[in-house]
Amino acid sequence: MELLVASAIGTMTAGGVYLMLRLRTFPVILGLALLSYAVNVFLFSSGRLSIDMSPILSKYGDASYSDPLPQALVLTAIVISFGMTAVLVMISLGAYLEADNDEIDIEPEITDEDSAT
Amino acid sequence: METTGNFLFIIALLPFVGALIPGLMIRAGRNATATFTAMPTAVALILLMTYAPAVLRGEVIQAEVAWLPQLGLSVSFFLDGLGLLFACMILGVGLLITLYARYYLSGEDPVGQFYTYLLLFQGAMLGIVISDNILLLLIFWELTSLSSFLLIGYWKHLPEGRQGARMALAVTGAGGLAMIGGMLILGNIAGSYNLTDILQAGDAIRASEWYMPALILILLGAFTKSAQFPFHFWLPHAMAAPTPVSAYLHSATMVKAGVFLMARMWPVLSGTDAWFYIVATTGLITMVMGALIALFKDDLKALLAFSTVSHLGLLTMLLGFGTEAAAVAAVFHIINHLTFKAALFMTAGIVDHETHTRDIKRLGGLRHLMPITFLIGTIAALSMAGIPLFNGFLSKEMMLEEASHTGWAGSQYAVPVLATIGALLSVAYSFRFIFHVFFGPVRDDYPAKPHDPPFGLWAAPALLVVLVVLIGVMPFIADTVVASAASAVTGADLDPHLKIWHGVTPALFMSIIAVVGGALLLMLHRPLDRVWRAAPRPEAKEIFDNLVAGCVSLTRRITEATHNGAISRYLAIFTVASVLLGGVAFMGGGLAEPTRELLPIPAVIAVGWVMLVVATGCVVVMHHHRFRALVLIGIIGLSISSGFVYLSAPDLALTQISVETVTIMLLLLALHFLPKTTPKVSSTGLKLRDGIIAGAAGLGVGALSFAFMQRDISTISSYHLANSYEGGGGTNVVNVILVDFRGYDTFGEIIVLGIAGLLIYALMQALLDGTSAQRLRNTDYSQDRSKDRHPLMMVVATRVLMPIALLVGTFIFLRGHNQPGGGFVAGLVVAIALLMQYMASGFAWTQARQRIEYHTMIGFGVLIAGLTGVGSWVFGKPFLTSAFTYVHLPLIEEFELATAMLFDLGVFLTVLGAVMLMLYSLSRIARYAGETVNVEPMDYDPANRVDNGPEAR
Amino acid sequence: MIEAALTFTAACYGLALLLDLWRIVLGPHAADRILALDTMVINVIALLVLYGVWRGTAIYFEAAMLVAMVGFVSTVAYCRFLLRGDIIE
Amino acid sequence: MLTRLIPHPLLSILLVFVWLGLVNKLTLGNLILGGFFGLVIPMLTAPYWPGRPKLSKPINVLGYVLIVLWDIVVANVQVALIILFRSNPNIRSQWVVVPLELTSAEAITVLAGTITMTPGTVSATLAADGGSILVHCLHTDDPDAVRDEIKTRYERRLKEIFQ
Amino acid sequence: MSHWIILPVILPALFAPLLGFVMRHDIVLARATSVFATALLLAVSVGLVVMAADGTTHIYRLGDWPAPFGIGLVLDRLSAVMVLLTSSLAFLVLLHAIATGWDEKGRHFHALFQFQLMGICGAFLTGDVFNLFVFFEVLLIASYGLMIHSGGRERMRAGLQYVVMNLAGSTLFLFALGTLYASTGTLNIADLAAKIPAIPEEEAALVRVAAMLLMIVFAVKAALFPVQFWLPATYANAPAPVAALFAIMTKVGAYAILRVHTVVFGPGVPGTEGMIDAWLFPAAIVTIALGAFGVLGARRLMPLISFSVIGSMGTLLVAVAVFTPSATTAALYYMVHSTFAAACLFLVADLVVTRRDGDSLRPRPKTVQNGLFAALFFGAVIAMAGMPPLSGFLGKLLVLNSLRQPDVMVWAWTAILAGSLITIVGFARAGSALFWKSTAIDPPEPGAADAPGPDEVLSRNATPAEVAPAVLALAALAGLAVFAGPVAEYLEQTANQLFDRAGYIAAVLPAAGGS
Amino acid sequence: MNLIFEIFISGALVVSGIFGFVGSYGLVKLTGTLQRLHAPTKATTLGVGGVLVASMLYFYATTGHVSVHEILIAVFLLLTAPIIANFIAKTYMVRNLRASDLPKSQSRKGWALYDEPPEP
Ligand code: NA
């Protein structure tokens, strides 16, 4: 199971990084989204894996539970990355509408006058 | 021997305080500003004079206050003979320059600015010569560079002024920075930055392995400032400054700072071969070369500038000799050079002022038209030439005397011969100054009709030439001053006797050769000038300009190649750095033995894994089809959520799936306005590169997680599990952590969401106010569309589904503290419920029916969460301390009330408000792009059908 | 017996998911992908309930409920995007 | 007044049941809470559901539901057999146009839903004026029979319920 | 436990929603409230500095949960200084933004501004690494909003890059935190500091990775090579007051390195000993070089200033990288100085650029008040370039003086001194072009084809209120120089306190050993 | 748990599994999007339905309480599935079929996809 999770994290990270390095905004957004999935699972896995041990306290005292703290951290991280993604989407839309171009790299504009100085 | 002198603070401070006044007197005339400039100078000079007797007796005046003890920097001044001599020169000449400039500058120039800069410069110079702390000295040193930059660039509209100023700043600034290094090393060796301590530590310093670096660095500072070869080239270009500036900077002050420093450091640094060969040689070369160039300069000020370079070389050479006699000669020549050179600059200024030219070739015959100027100029020039009865002769003789018995690398003749040549050239250009300007026939083509200037303009040089003659005739009057200064330089108790006649010495013959040879050379000037002009020689300014231009273009190329706006490359570098450094870090340590047994892999879970991996791969491969990629992302989200369920994280599953849905909604909304496909522009090489980087990152992260998942560790969360119910009042530990143990994180998190909402709203407004609005209006987004906007079935279904979804949201909110759920998921569920309604009947239609201010909702959310936290202050508890109780009401089962739920309500409202505000913003954009708002909830209500009968169309 | 039935059913749904995946990847039409994704959602809901039975806990019920809800909304959104461009016009 | 307070009584009742389903525990407290939400939520969402559909014979609803459930089971098996055992070329799909007499949006929606939920038929789209419904039939040799069955088995009943 | 400690977070957090949601239609009210809130923050932070002055490490246990289980705020001298630095800078920037009307050019400036302050103060005060992440995100998202404030093509595109870069950084932050938690089981800085030294080198691989990744994360914020590329475009395209406020943002990265890599992974920790310095130092050296090159090579004023910020961060981090109390003292002094210097430059530049046809260094006619602007620019530049008499020179000397170890001295001194020279030359060229060369150019004929429109370029004099913030910043720099002794003493104690790991742990964790 | 329950539960599960599988199998096997659209309805109805029935029986058998929240999921899916199918069908049609490919509507207006709604 651990291998599956680790390889899933790795795959999503690889996919995310690859897309993040693309030249248009949309794939970059997708890449960052993939990366945030990957990192959320990564963070979650830092509490180690366990099955059927949800950290919901039961009335029977001897139950054991999975580590709740990473879960709480991941929740926070998910929410934050949601906000960030939303902002990213909007800014990329704004940049596209302003520039009529969704390339993410900015070619420096050098005028003749600039070259002269 | 040491006396405390608190006046030193006042003396040092006066010019700076005084500098404020002229700068503020923008409207005042020249007289007023000049007066206010002269006053602090004069007061400082008077205060200085009160110490003169004591200093000349050999006492050292000291004053110190702490400034930055952590650094060893204190505001400490000391005044010994050398300091006194220089301080007098700086203030005295400063006064004369103030007077001279009053008449020299025109009323149109910003005179206030000029005097401010002048006083700043004066203060900086004064600081250098009386600092007892070398760090303080460095401060003043850099200040001279800065203030001279302003002075040289005073006529800012002239390119020469700007370039000269920049060049001076670059060269002297570079030297200053080198000197910082050298001084810090000195201080390090001596264990103190106090000059008096350092001067005691000469032996230790010379013995240190750091002596050479320190020496070179400090000399770099001195040589650049004093325009020694090969750094001499900035000085002539500084002549673009108004003449008073040149007279001040290049006779008495700025360029002498380097000489002063060498003199100051003489007891510490001199006496080694390195010192002799570096300093004396540099001085010698500079002297000869400066003089040679001066001879062929037609610009009066340029001639004087190179003569200054030459004389500075002379001084440097003398200090480089390292003997006490040479030091005495140097000190004496400093005085003499000051007097005649300042007078000469002022004379040149007068000529320029009156004739409107400084070009020697256009001058001549002025002795009849400007007799006073002629007299002053001639006396000063004769002194410069080293003609007896003028002070220049005396110190030149001493110099030649020292040179005559100085050997250089085994040669007995090198130094004397070159020194004589230097003197000879000096005579030649001095005579040229006299003869080519004042003698010869009166011309009728001067750019302006020359006559002697008003008294105010010639008073200052006149005073100086009086000194030239007085010292020249009665050298003993300078005895005390020279003795005291020279003693200070050498650290020995010297008592030199200055006299005109030294007997028949080698120096006398060398002097005679120089005068005769110089006169002959001047006669040959015309042919020699032609040769000079034809000869190829390196033009220092050109070299410097090319150097700077080269540096600029190189740095520009580096900068623009590295910061080329390609974020994709920045990110690649970032990723590579992370992977590499992470790998390096990992390799540097070991791993404990694995302690956990791996969990089994059920087949269905393996299927989930396949879904996730295949979907990820497909997103990468198919990302050019943007919509398709979004569908595939849906699979990934679904797989992860299911995985969370399987791996005991129900809260995560709920959050993940709802966040993902809302995210996809936003992406779809944005994609509507974006291109629907991504062009395939990446080259195979780029893809390969990115593939390798991505693979490495994936491998690294995967391996890392695999490494820790195999190893157990004790964590702090056992506390959370143990205290969640007792202390936090909830059985859902994750939720209790979120709203209680780490409620502060959650507080930050909802603020992030609130800001996101605000930001998106602000961004939308900015877009609609800007050029985007035009683009939105002009683009047709409605191609190939279905004609039914608000299909009947969807509208009707939503009428039932939306209330149910709202109820589910409420349910999830209420139970979150004890079961999976909570404010955040509830907020999203409610948002999704509303989204259903929007998708059915449109945002605007829905919005029009229920005016909910989403701004307000976010605000309330944040405020409720914040105030819930603040509320605990009332009970003397820290922020976000929770309280809970179980309530029993008749007929109803026991239920819990917790402040944490109020906090969660804040979370709920913020989430809901933020998502809605985002949707609202996107919907605004869409309406701007030409969407119309429907008036009915559905496209057509069949109840309105007129004819119900079937009728073929 | 229940154990065996659970395994059988889980296997059925596992295979079903793979088939859905196959359809999503191959398409060919966008509608096919949306359809297959929606089917995937339905299958996951079934698996979640199944898991709850297997583990004897109702804790995963909310997850199933929520998946059903968001599955609906997102499928409609995908379709509306292709139909109208703006999903909340 | 009562209409303002309880705009859609059936919806309110539905919500009470949904609430009980959600908490999965029948207690007085839950009933009260469910009743509260059943009142409040329809009030809040009333603007989005203008008008109240007329239900003349609510009892018939139960009959209709049972019929549909039964049809679902039967048709599921039929279609499963088609999928599993009929080769693709032998599956003959047809369009069926069903002209509608229903005029209530709710009724049309229920009909279209029914058509879709009973496997073998999918309601693909309505006419722009809601006057007929386009049904895609997975496998049939007689489209008219399909149309007639829809009209008699479902539309007729719905007409009774909604008028 | 004093509630004062949390006020720097709570005050802006409560004022911001009021500004953003209640007062969003009334700019006058919003301005007054924003100024009031910031002044209040300033007063509180002065109080905190006084409170921390006695050397006590104060802890504020949020939710009344004991450390390390809840989140604790930690007020020591370092956090107090940083908060004061933030609030005083913010006050100046806010005044400038209001006086110049920048706040009106887009929506929600004041709310975003307060949120920004909240995030920064929160990051400085927290004693928990995950909470540090949360407040990094708060300050980042607010900064995105401020960065693209008022929109425009270039700004939007640069803003997009800024967001993308930081999202990548945040992702790495989470990877680092996951690794850290996985290897230590805790998130509290003091608890980490207590636990990590116990990990032997043979088992330290994971902790080392966490330390390294965290360094890269902070390096992104601090604009350290090779992750500095984002900065020039961001700062150059941000609204000038925002760029001025961002002067503190890079310091957040430097602060985080100081806090985490000194207290948690600092000297004497067997697992990570020597690892961070080995990379941080050369990176900082290259950063200085890149900053200096950028200053000399820049074609425009705003990028030029931005590169000088990079250079100053290099200098700062060179001092941080040796992890000694004396170098840290120097670093702290330089940090305070460079924050004001950078802000001052941006504020002055704003006054000039808005009166000029953009920030190009190409020949343009001089603006109104050329002399005044030139003087202000000159002052700001000598501060930034580390020339006397302002604090930059002292800061530079302190840094040089503290880097005496033979292995670092030659590199550090060469880089800092040569960097200074190049910077000075670059600034001199720019200033000469802006304020001197312009005096030789005739103003364009009104109505000429390329004459800028009247609403794009201001032609009016700067009001005293517009000039005041820049002057105040210069005054702050001068004050920093004049009172360098007391300031450095406070900072020296600050550095000593920072290196007193045991003291920190004892103050934060109730019982020695903590959990 | 008594055998009757076990048998019923197992039966429901097996039915569910079969129909769930058939739904996805049809999705792969059938040709044409519109044909494929028919397949998943099985997974929705009898597939999920079977599991839900099994779950209700199981919890009743183990705890003695009647668990009704499974019905909620069922109701929700029954309400939404037709809408989804309708949307997907339209999505396919609008991109791949023209109005002329379809039989004519038997009312005043054409199919909603291709024809504007009547003026109210
Ligand atoms: Na609580």
Ligand code: NA
């Ligand atoms: Na059907």
